[in-house]
Amino acid sequence: MAHKRRDFIKISSLSAAGLLFGAHQLRSARPDFNKTPFSNMRPVGSVRTSTYCEVCFWKCAGWVYKDQEGNIKKIVGNDDDTNCNGRLCPRGTGGVGMYYDQDRLKTPLIRVAGADGQQTFREASWDEALDVVAKGLAKIKQEHGAECTALLTHGSGGHYFGTLLKAFGSGNIAAPSYAQCRGPREVAFIATYGEGLNSPEPTDIRDTRCLVLIGSHLGENMHNGQVQEMSDAIDKGATIITVDPRFSTAASKSKFWLPIKPATDLALLLSWIHLIIENNWYDEEYVEKYTYGFEQLKQHVKSYTPEWAYGITTIKPDVIRETAREMANAAPSVIVHPGRHVTWYGDDTQRLRAVAILNALLGSWGRRGGFFVPEKAEVPDYPHPPFPKPARTWRDAMDGKFRLADLALANGVCEATIPSVRMDCHIKGWIVNGTNLIMTLPDKQKTLEAIKSLDLLVVVDTMPMEITGYADVVLPECTYLERWDDLRIVQGRVPNVALRMPATDPLYDTKPAYWIAKKLAGKMGLGDYFAWENFEDSLDWQLKQIGSSLDEMKRIGVKNLPREYGPLYFQDGEDKEFYTNTGKIELYSTAFAEEGFDPLPVYTPHQEPPAGYYRLNYGRAPMHTFSRTANNPNLTDLMDENVVWVNPKVAKEWGLTAGQEVYLQNQDGVVSDFPIKVRITERIRFDSVYMVHGFGHNHKQLSRAHGRGASDSQLITRVLVDPIMGGTGMRGNFVTFRFEKESEVES
Amino acid sequence: MRYAMAIDTKKCVGCADCVVACQTENMVPIGYCRDWIVEVTDGTYPQLEIEIRSERCNHCDNSPCVRCCPTGASHYVEGGIVKVTQHKCIGCGACIASCPYDARYSHPDGYVDKCTFCDHRIKLGEQPACVAVCPTKCMYFGDLDDPNSEVSKVLKKRKYKSLIPEAGTRPHVFYLI
Numbered sequence: 005m006a007h008k009r010r011d012f013i014k015i016s017s018l019s020a021a022g023l024l025f026g027a028h029q030l031r032s033a034r035p036d037f038n039k040t041p042f043s044n045m046r047p048v049g050s051v052r053t054s055t056y057c058e059v060c061f062w063k064c065a066g067w068v069y070k071d072q073e074g075n076i077k078k079i080v081g082n083d084d085d086t087n088c089n090g091r092l093c094p095r096g097t098g099g100v101g102m103y104y105d106q107d108r109l110k111t112p113l114i115r116v117a118g119a120d121g122q123q124t125f126r127e128a129s130w131d132e133a134l135d136v137v138a139k140g141l142a143k144i145k146q147e148h149g150a151e152c153t154a155l156l157t158h159g160s161g162g163h164y165f166g167t168l169l170k171a172f173g174s175g176n177i178a179a180p181s182y183a184q185c186r187g188p189r190e191v192a193f194i195a196t197y198g199e200g201l202n203s204p205e206p207t208d209i210r211d212t213r214c215l216v217l218i219g220s221h222l223g224e225n226m227h228n229g230q231v232q233e234m235s236d237a238i239d240k241g242a243t244i245i246t247v248d249p250r251f252s253t254a255a256s257k258s259k260f261w262l263p264i265k266p267a268t269d270l271a272l273l274l275s276w277i278h279l280i281i282e283n284n285w286y287d288e289e290y291v292e293k294y295t296y297g298f299e300q301l302k303q304h305v306k307s308y309t310p311e312w313a314y315g316i317t318t319i320k321p322d323v324i325r326e327t328a329r330e331m332a333n334a335a336p337s338v339i340v341h342p343g344r345h346v347t348w349y350g351d352d353t354q355r356l357r358a359v360a361i362l363n364a365l366l367g368s369w370g371r372r373g374g375f376f377v378p379e380k381a382e383v384p385d386y387p388h389p390p391f392p393k394p395a396r397t398w399r400d401a402m403d404g405k406f407r408l409a410d411l412a413l414a415n416g417v418c419e420a421t422i423p424s425v426r427m428d429c430h431i432k433g434w435i436v437n438g439t440n441l442i443m444t445l446p447d448k449q450k451t452l453e454a455i456k457s458l459d460l461l462v463v464v465d466t467m468p469m470e471i472t473g474y475a476d477v478v479l480p481e482c483t484y485l486e487r488w489d490d491l492r493i494v495q496g497r498v499p500n501v502a503l504r505m506p507a508t509d510p511l512y513d514t515k516p517a518y519w520i521a522k523k524l525a526g527k528m529g530l531g532d533y534f535a536w537e538n539f540e541d542s543l544d545w546q547l548k549q550i551g552s553s554l555d556e557m558k559r560i561g562v563k564n565l566p567r568e569y570g571p572l573y574f575q576d577g578e579d580k581e582f583y584t585n586t587g588k589i590e591l592y593s594t595a596f597a598e599e600g601f602d603p604l605p606v607y608t609p610h611q612e613p614p615a616g617y618y619r620l621n622y623g624r625a626p627m628h629t630f631s632r633t634a635n636n637p638n639l640t641d642l643m644d645e646n647v648v649w650v651n652p653k654v655a656k657e658w659g660l661t662a663g664q665e666v667y668l669q670n671q672d673g674v675v676s677d678f679p680i681k682v683r684i685t686e687r688i689r690f691d692s693v694y695m696v697h698g699f700g701h702n703h704k705q706l707s708r709a710h711g712r713g714a715s716d717s718q719l720i721t722r723v724l725v726d727p728i729m730g731g732t733g734m735r736g737n738f739v740t741f742r743f744e745k746e747s748e749v750e751s
Numbered sequence: 752m753r754y755a756m757a758i759d760t761k762k763c764v765g766c767a768d769c770v771v772a773c774q775t776e777n778m779v780p781i782g783y784c785r786d787w788i789v790e791v792t793d794g795t796y797p798q799l800e801i802e803i804r805s806e807r808c809n810h811c812d813n814s815p816c817v818r819c820c821p822t823g824a825s826h827y828v829e830g831g832i833v834k835v836t837q838h839k840c841i842g843c844g845a846c847i848a849s850c851p852y853d854a855r856y857s858h859p860d861g862y863v864d865k866c867t868f869c870d871h872r873i874k875l876g877e878q879p880a881c882v883a884v885c886p887t888k889c890m891y892f893g894d895l896d897d898p899n900s901e902v903s904k905v906l907k908k909r910k911y912k913s914l915i916p917e918a919g920t921r922p923h924v925f926y927l928i
Contacts, residue, residue: 078772091768092886094767223764226766235764235887255799261799685792
């Protein structure tokens with residue numbers, strides 16, 4: 005597959021042919037959103053099939069309803085599911101659009117070079133496409149070793165392709181949800197409590213008396229269970245404290261909104277810790293019994309007074325005091341929320357350490373209204389042979405850096421792919437499943453550099469995302485509504501399992517990921533790792549190990565199991581051992597000290613925007629997930645582009661008018677591909693701008709998403725790497741406004 | 752029997768789940784909607800307030816749309832719900848012009864369409880789709896004549912308002928403030 009140059013291929017160039025190829029597989033009267041109104045569909049039938057949602061990572065369980073002709077009509081939450089309590093979020097409800105999207109990938113594609121050197125995609129049969137993949141992987145194994153392959157994944161398919169790669173002899177399995185998202189939080193909590201937060205986070209929001217959100221915009225990020233519980237907490241009169249330079253939806257629900265100067269959160273956190281210790285507002289019994297390093301912490305935060313923090317954060321000292329007291333009054337039913345996407349400034353693990361420490365001082369870890377003790381169903385894997393040990397992994401390319409990272413770094417895999425003098429093995433083959441790396445990873449140029457060094461790039465997706473244009477082989481996956489998948493096994497207040505089964509046959513020539521992985525395994529001589537005949541047999545086997553069955557799960561969708569390891573909260577005076585070096589909650593981190601990092605968090609100032617530039621902040625909209633929903637017909641109907649939020653003072657200075665289209669240019673001279681409309685609003689600080697992530701797609705085949713809004717990822721070229729775990733801090737970028745695309749002066 | 756809805760602006764996050772749930776429940780074509788989100792920002796940074804409202808037909812007691820309908824397509828049914836009989840509607844649009852809440856739209860199939868409080872669901876003892884799906888549980892629906900209904904109880908407990916009361920339509924969607 006080695007092409008000298010890997011040109012981006014627009015899948016649109018074959019769209020006509022692709023449609024023809026798929027058309028005969030269309031069943032009659034399939035609704036086309038552009039032509040046939042929904043109303044032509046018959047009323048909903050009574051047959052429902054179980055699923056869990058794949059539109060985001062929360063994986064809410066629900067029921068798919070079809071009309072009497074078998075067309076998928078609506079998806080409704082499963083009442084027994086503790087992730088959603090019978091209520092899906094707009095993305096889950098709009099999941100039908102993922103199935104009906106006429107821009108879906110429809111058939112396998114293989115990159116070919118014509119006589120003129122022009123590279124195009126050729127439609128292929130599954131057998132042919134998988135042959136190319138299997139041969140490409142075998143060639144890499146022969147020339148470089150099996151460990152020179154990697155999987156980048158975000159979604160249910162990760163397990164099957166992970167099994168395939170591990171069986172093949174590679175341990176390079178990374179999800180951008182770690183180093184581009186929640187990684188620093190996990191490392192910080194592991195350092196403090198000996199365990200990470202995982203997903204969904206065990207925050208006991210429904211019973212909290214005080215919820216502290218630091219840059220976390222619950223309600224705009226629709227982490228379903230948490231949004232539901234925040235609403236419950238509002239009902240019960242809980243205090244919400246929101247720290248955000250933007251007046252977020254959550255800020256508007258808060259008793260205290262702290263409009264902090266961006267990039268100074270750690271100063272505020274240290275000041276809160278200072279106040280809680282100096283005023284003896286901490287939980288003395290809890291700190292005495294469970295924690296290590298209190299005296300060092302006390303000394304460390306002595307100088308971090310609210311007056312000191314005021315100068316940095318612009319939050320008034322009396323507000324810092326009042327909010328600290330509010331937290332202490334609510335303790336232990338208080339949650340200083342760790343957030344989720346926390347890769348901001350490169351010292352994120354230390355900021356999250358401060359969050360973890362603050363929670364420990366308030367005694368909220370393991371307490372009602374704080375953090376509960378989660379449990380997860382223990383379901384054995386379907387039997388398979390043991391995996392071989394890979395000869396090397398991505399870590400060998402890191403020169404011993406990021407040893408505290410507990411999961412693989414997607415950017416680490418990327419770096420290990422780019423040739424450098426010090427490595428004898430570079431990653432030569434990627435399988436990319438369900439993640440659009442072009443918009444997911446910051447520093448697009450680096451991603452493209454890595455992609456150019458590959459011998460084989462296989463993309464498995466449902467949509468022609470930008471990443472597919474760089475693939476050697478594109479494998480079209482069917483949507484979650486058309487396939488079986490692994491049982492959903494996630495932590496929660498009670499352990500449970502949820503079933504996803506196909507509501508209908510796959511449209512077009514698309515296949516489930518498990519099928520693709522098994523077929524590939526067969527071609528690669530690794531069939532033993534996928535020993536089941538039918539995938540659903542493996543589910544039935546697994547379910548029988550926990551006293552259920554596939555038949556039962558088809559009826560109930562979700563099975564809640566009894567807790568096995570004790571109560572939801574620590575009992576009064578209970579002895580606890582934590583999985584840290586000292587067996588205690590480490591306020592002072594011995595693990596960080598060993599690795600040469602600050603054992604207690606230290607505030608360091610971050611770069612500020614130069615004159616005429618504004619810090620680029622980005623976030624979520626409740627009806628979209630990353631860049632993956634930007635073409636979903638139901639969800640684009642709710643929001644079809646992003647806008648840039650600009651403070652009225654800034655707008656006046658630049659002469660901007662509401663709705664005007666501008667280009668954004670960042671500190672490195674990168675100009676957004678597309679213009680973005682200006683939203684003039686008091687809800688944003690004068691020193692920053694804000695936009696929702698996931699828009700500004702440049703792949704024309706995404707007919708509803710193409711050219712709508714601007715891509716924040718494109719403008720994130722300055723990446724602040726966390727020295728502790730390799731997270732990619734993305735909030736150190738500054739943008740200014742351009743009124744024309746062409747740059748007059750390149751900076 | 753008098754159906755009504757109360758929507759808690761203190762809890763609503765404006766996620767628009769009610770909009771998409773209504774679309775899939777009631778086969779509302781993409782590009783149209785029977786309910787929608789309004790967000791009102793007040794103040795200057797950093798003294799700010801936002802009110803977020805999920806809006807829809809107010810199922811008024813004194814509905815201008817019913818009064819002005821030349822064919823009788825717009826009518827009341829049990830519980831005060833305002834409905835449109837599709838085959839009687841000639842699509843003249845008088846009701847659209849008369850509604851102070853802009854709650855009606857012309858369906859591409861040639862009739863005027865709007866919120867029905869999901870009366871097909873109510874008949875089965877279910878909540879309207881928007882109420883049933885709302886992740887924040889900010890919507891309450893029920894019979895105002897029943898003092899024990901969710902909507903009666905919450906209206907007794909909380910301060911509330913209705914939209915454009917000066918229009919004299921006596922709306923039956925209330926906003927808890």
